[in-house]
Amino acid sequence: MGLFTKDIKTMDDLFVHTLRDIYYAEQQIEKNLPKMAEKATNTELKQGFEMHLEETRGHIERLEQVFEMHGVKAKAVRCPAIDGILEEANEIAGDVADEQVLDAALIAAAQAVEHYEITRYGTLVEWAKKLGRTDCASVLEKNLKEEVATDKKLTGLAERKINLLAAE
Ligand SMILES: [Fe+2]
Numbered sequence: 046m047g048l049f050t051k052d053i054k055t056m057d058d059l060f061v062h063t064l065r066d067i068y069y070a071e072q073q074i075e076k077n078l079p080k081m082a083e084k085a086t087n088t089e090l091k092q093g094f095e096m097h098l099e100e101t102r103g104h105i106e107r108l109e110q111v112f113e114m115h116g117v118k119a120k121a122v123r124c125p126a127i128d129g130i131l132e133e134a135n136e137i138a139g140d141v142a143d144e145q146v147l148d149a150a151l152i153a154a155a156q157a158v159e160h161y162e163i164t165r166y167g168t169l170v171e172w173a174k175k176l177g178r179t180d181c182a183s184v185l186e187k188n189l190k191e192e193v194a195t196d197k198k199l200t201g202l203a204e205r206k207i208n209l210l211a212a213e
């Protein structure tokens with residue numbers, strides 16, 4: 046859906062478009078998390094990525110639920126923002142030689158992903174409420190909460206361990 050095609054006319058259209066954007070993003074994240082888990086050296090980080098992979102699959106299912114509740118087709122729309130974030134993550138991971146520095150780079154990349162998801166879900170929850178879809182909002186809020194929790198865990202891990210080890 047191009048910016049100038051004027052396919053988005055109403056708030057509802059914009060809501061559906063953004064749902065499709067995050068649906069695409071979650072699918073790309075699902076593809077990338079196993080690679081990140083494989084590259085991580087720290088066990089806690091590795092397990093964290095594996096756990097979030099499971100959660101991400103749940104996010105995709107919840108999104109499909111929201112599409113159904115809203116009576117629209119579950120369709121992904123390419124999201125250049127998440128493509129860029131993931132491309133950068135892969136590039137930086139390929140460039141870091143030291144294992145502990147690589148873990149620090151992986152955490153930073155993962156947090157960029159989480160923050161993207163948080164901004165999208167934060168917006169979607171608010172828009173759903175404004176559109177009178179509190180039912181959709183509460184499902185989307187579950188995804189939002191898990192993204193926030195993941196982001197916090199990553200911050201904790203970085204501050205407690207990874208950054209210290211990487212700086213040695
Ligand atoms: Fe997610």
Ligand SMILES: [Fe+2]
Pocket residue numbers: 097101158159162192195
């Ligand atoms: Fe996430």
